[in-house]
Amino acid sequence: MSTTSMMGGGGTTSGGMGNACYVYPGHPATPGIVTPDILFQRGIYMNGSVTMDDGNVVTVWGFTDLANGGGGMMSGQFPSPAIRVTQGQIVHTELTVGNMWAHTIHHHGIEPSWENDGVGHISWDVQGGTYTYQWRPSHAGTYFYHCHVNTVLHAEMGMYGALIVDPVPDPNDPPGTQRVFAGGPTYDVEAIWACDEFDSSWHTLTWAAGTCGGDVGLNDLNPDYFIITGVDGATSALTAPGVAVQMTLGQTLLVRYINAGYFPQTVNFGGLTATVVASDGRPLPNAFQATSLETCAAERYDCIFTPTQAGTYTVEVQYHHWITGDLVGTARTRITVA
Ligand SMILES: [Cu+2]
Numbered sequence: 089m090s091t092t093s094m095m096g097g098g099g100t101t102s103g104g105m106g107n108a109c110y111v112y113p114g115h116p117a118t119p120g121i122v123t124p125d126i127l128f129q130r131g132i133y134m135n136g137s138v139t140m141d142d143g144n145v146v147t148v149w150g151f152t153d154l155a156n157g158g159g160g161m162m163s164g165q166f167p168s169p170a171i172r173v174t175q176g177q178i179v180h181t182e183l184t185v186g187n188m189w190a191h192t193i194h195h196h197g198i199e200p201s202w203e204n205d206g207v208g209h210i211s212w213d214v215q216g217g218t219y220t221y222q223w224r225p226s227h228a229g230t231y232f233y234h235c236h237v238n239t240v241l242h243a244e245m246g247m248y249g250a251l252i253v254d255p256v257p258d259p260n261d262p263p264g265t266q267r268v269f270a271g272g273p274t275y276d277v278e279a280i281w282a283c284d285e286f287d288s289s290w291h292t293l294t295w296a297a298g299t300c301g302g303d304v305g306l307n308d309l310n311p312d313y314f315i316i317t318g319v320d321g322a323t324s325a326l327t328a329p330g331v332a333v334q335m336t337l338g339q340t341l342l343v344r345y346i347n348a349g350y351f352p353q354t355v356n357f358g359g360l361t362a363t364v365v366a367s368d369g370r371p372l373p374n375a376f377q378a379t380s381l382e383t384c385a386a387e388r389y390d391c392i393f394t395p396t397q398a399g400t401y402t403v404e405v406q407y408h409h410w411i412t413g414d415l416v417g418t419a420r421t422r423i424t425v426a
Contacts, residue, residue, distance in 0.1 A: 115212050115219035119203050124180035124222070128171050129154035131184050132191050133164035134295065136246070140313050141322040147291045148246035151193070151235075154184065161186075166318040167282050167348070168233075168249030171195075175228045175255050175270070181221040183214050189295045190215035194236040195251055196386060197369045198223050207236045228255040228269040229369030230344040230388040232282065238299050240306045244290050246318075248348055250280050253369065268342060269371050273363075273392050275342035277335045282318070282348040283355070283405045283419060285311035309350055314407055314419035321405065321419020333423040341393040341423065347383040351416065352408045356380040358401035360423060362391035395425045 130151040137145045151168035152158030158169070173179050183193050183206075190213035192206035200223035203211050212219070225231075235247035255270040267274050287309050298304040316325040325331045335341055343362070347353050357379055365375045367389050381389055395401075401423040409416050 115214045115217050118220045118222050119201070121220065121222055122178060125177040126173055126179050127155075128179070128181045129184070130168070130181060130193060131159055132189070132247075133158075133161050134189065135161060136163045136166060138166055138246075138315075138318065138320070141320040141324055144288065144313075146286060146288045146313065149235075149242065149295075150246045151183075151233075151249060154182075166246045168247065170250040170252060170280070171233055172250075172252040172254065173225060175225055175253050178222070178224050181223070181233075182218055183221065184218040185214045185216070187216040190237050191242065191247065192236045193221055193233050195221065195223055195231065195233045197229075197231040197388075198225055198251070200224075208239065213237050225253040227369050228253045228267075228272075229366050229371075230280075230346065230390055231369050232346050232348065232386075232388070238296060241290065241293060241297060242295070243348075244287070244309075244350075246284075248282070250282065250344070250346065252280075252344065266342075268365055268390050268392070272371060273342075273365055274340065275392065276339040277333060277341045278344065279331070279333045279341065280344045280346070281316050281331070281405075281421070282346040283321075283353055283407075284315045284348040285309075285351055285407050285417060286313040286315060287311045288313060309410075311349075311351070311407065311417060314405070314417040316405065316419050316421050321421070323420075325419055325421040326402070327422070332421050334426070335395075335423070336426050337395065337398050339394075341395075343391040343393065345381070345383070345389045345391060347385055347387045349407065350385050351410050352385075352413075353383050354380055354406040354408065355383065356404045356406070357391075357393075358403045358423070359399075360393050360395060360401050362393055364389055364391050366390035393423065395423070398425045400424045 136148045152164040153169045194206035204221045231251035235242040314321045319325040319328040405419045407417045
C-alpha cells in the first residue's frame with residue numbers, strides 16, 4: 089500500500105487527507121477528570137502485518153503501547169496490547185492519534201459516561217491530538233477494546249485488544265491466588281483466545297473507505313484466514329506461544345474466549361469439558377459444563393478446565409457464514425497436559 093493511497097479517504101466523494109465524511113474530530117478535555125489509579129497510553133499503527141501460514145502478508149492496524157516504546161506507525165502487536173485492571177479502579181486510557189486518520193477506543197462491555205464510550209457518531213473521534221478516556225470497571229471479567237471509527241473496517245483490520253478486569257484480591261486467599269471474579273473459581277494457567285476471521289481483500293482498503301457514500305463491499309465478508317489471538321489457525325496456532333496451552337495435570341486452566349470476528353463460531357474443546365463460569369463480563373447464575381460452545385460476534389466466555397488425564401487436546405474453532413450457516417473455515421490450537 090502506498091503512502092498516497094493511505095492518505096486518501098475512501099468512497100467516491102472523499103475529502104482526501106485527514107478528512108472523511110463522518111469525522112467529528114473534537115476531543116475536548118475529559119469531563120470531571122480526576123487522578124487515575126492506573127494509566128494506559130495508546131497510539132496507533134496503520135501499516136503492520138501478519139504473515140499467514142501460506143506466506144501471504146496481510147496488513148493489520150492496531151493500537152500501540154506508547155509507555156513501552158510503541159510509537160511507530162509501521163508495526164505493532166496484533167492483537168493490540170491488553171489492558172488489564174482491577175475491579176473498581178479509576179482508569180485512564182489516553183489515545184493519541186495524528187492528523188491523518190481518526191480513531192477511538194471503545195472499552196466494550198464497560199459502562200462509562202457517553203463522552204468516554206468512544207462510539208463514533210455519539211461521542212468524538214480522536215484526530216490530531218489526545219483524548220483521555222476515563223472509566224471505572226464495576227465487574228470483573230473478560231472484555232475487549234476496539235476502535236469504533238468506520239467500525240466494520242477498523243475492527244476487521246485488527247484494531248482490538250483484550251481488556252481484563254481482575255477482582256479485588258481476597259485477603260483470605262494465599263498471595264498470588266487468581267480468581268475469575270470475587271468468590272469465583274481460582275485458576276493456575278490462563279489463555280486468551282481471540283478468534284477472528286480475515287477477508288484479506290478488505291485489508292487493502294483505506295481508513296475511511298465506504299464512509300463517503302461509496303460502496304466498497306463492507307457488507308460482503310468472504311474470509312480466507314482464520315485466526316486465534318493474532319496467529320493463523322491453519323497450523324501456527326497449534327503451537328504458538330501465548331495461544332497454545334501447556335499445563336500440568338492437577339492445574340486449573342482459565343480460557344478467556346473472545347469472538348473477535350463477525351461470523352458465528354463453534355468452539356470444540358477437543359475432548360475436554362469446560363465449566364463455563366462467566367459470559368460477557370458477568371458471572372453466570374448457573375455455571376454449565378460444555379464440550380463445545382456456539383458464539384456470536386463480540387461474545388466472551390470464561391471457561392475453566394481441570395483435565396483429569398494427561399494428553400494433547402486439539403481445540404477447533406469453526407467459522408460459519410452469518411446468513412447461510414455454511415462452514416467457511418476452521419482454526420486450531422492445542423491444550424497440552426503433561
Ligand atoms: Cu480506527
